[in-house]
Amino acid sequence: xxxxxxxxxxxxxxxxxxxxxxxxxxxxxxxxxxxxxxxxxxxxxxxxxxxxxxxxxxxxxxxxxxxxxxxxxxxxxxxxxxxxxxxxxxxxxxxxxxxxxxxxxxxxxxxxxxxxxxxxxxxxxxxxxxxxxxxxxxxxxxxxxxxxxxxxxxxxxxxxxxxxxxxxxxxxxxxxxxxxxxxxx
Ligand SMILES: O=C(O)CCC(=O)C(=O)O
Ligand SMILES: [Fe+2]
Numbered sequence: 001x002x003x004x005x006x007x008x009x010x011x012x013x014x015x016x017x018x019x020x021x022x023x024x025x026x027x028x029x030x031x032x033x034x035x036x037x038x039x040x041x042x043x044x045x046x047x048x049x050x051x052x053x054x055x056x057x058x059x060x061x062x063x064x065x066x067x068x069x070x071x072x073x074x075x076x077x078x079x080x081x082x083x084x085x086x087x088x089x090x091x092x093x094x095x096x097x098x099x100x101x102x103x104x105x106x107x108x109x110x111x112x113x114x115x116x117x118x119x120x121x122x123x124x125x126x127x128x129x130x131x132x133x134x135x136x137x138x139x140x141x142x143x144x145x146x147x148x149x150x151x152x153x154x155x156x157x158x159x160x161x162x163x164x165x166x167x168x169x170x171x172x173x174x175x176x177x178x179x180x181x182x183x184x185x
Pocket of ligand 1 (some may be wrong): 017037053058065073113115126128130
């Protein structure tokens with residue numbers, strides 16, 4: 001998995017117009033910290049209404065998601081519509097994390113997603129792994145993404161701060177972006 005993360009960091013660095021180690025350095029990825037959360041959704045689960053996990057974004061650089069079957073994951077599109085996510089068998093879904101949004105000053109978005117469970121007739125198991133920067137690296141909008149038309153949209157924060165913001169048991173369902181968003185953004 002590390003190889004995938006490092007490879008994607010190189011590819012994204014180039015897509016953003018920088019040399020291939022740009023994101024690796026910005027996030028200190030050689031010391032990158034990963035956190036996995038396993039989610040088990042029982043069939044026809046309605047104890048919290050239809051929602052298994054409410055609207056959220058995840059901390060980190062990227063998030064990989066593996067699952068035993070499709071059903072329930074939705075991503076909010078830029079037009080405000082919830083889109084059902086179908087992940088092909090044996091594929092890994094790659095999502096962008098909060099720290100990529102912070103570093104790129106909002107150019108790359110950490111997308112809002114949720115899990116709807118009430119319609120699932122069988123149990124679903126997923127493993128979400130947050131691939132982070134190093135724990136103590138303060139990630140703030142990089143100068144390359146800041147100019148007169150794009151003032152800094154976020155304060156800086158470490159990956160550790162965002163993981164600790166809501167406690168260990170909830171690190172998979174929290175977003176820290178609201179806490180560090182600047183008023184002008
Ligand atoms: O189980 C899923 O489909 C998504 C889980 C998720 O978003 C998370 O653990 O942060
Ligand atoms: Fe998530």
